[in-house]
Amino acid sequence: MNAFPGNFTTLMCLMAFSGIWWLANPVTPNAQQEVAYQNSLEEFTRDNLTPFAGVYKQIAQINNTYAQRVIQSDNPVQAEVLQQEAHRQMNRVIVGHGLSIEDYNTIFRTIQSHAGLRKEFMTVLYTER
16 A cells, blocks of 8 residues: 555655755754654654554554455556555544644654554553554
8 A cells, every 4th residue: 555645656756856855955953953853753652642543453454455455456447446545545544533644654653663652552552442
């Protein structure tokens, strides 16, 4: 499933442009700024673990349902339509839980990169109904 609201070519163009912009305008935060940013990111993630867990469960369910349908589809056009439909449903679930797509992706990446938050998330995930 494509998590980007466009096609692959658009994503690659945006990534290339972003990379070029970054090379021309490097940002080098000092150590204090980086620590403050990480702390605020962790706090933001911790504050949103419960809604994120609810979204995560529903996203996984949508992904499983549509992945099987896409695999079973013999028609590439139908497979693309199914992927787009799944993507729209996932977006509705995220927004319906009060998160933006950007917030969802930020929380997801933060949980992946911080073992302590990952453990907290797993606890919330398995106790959240």
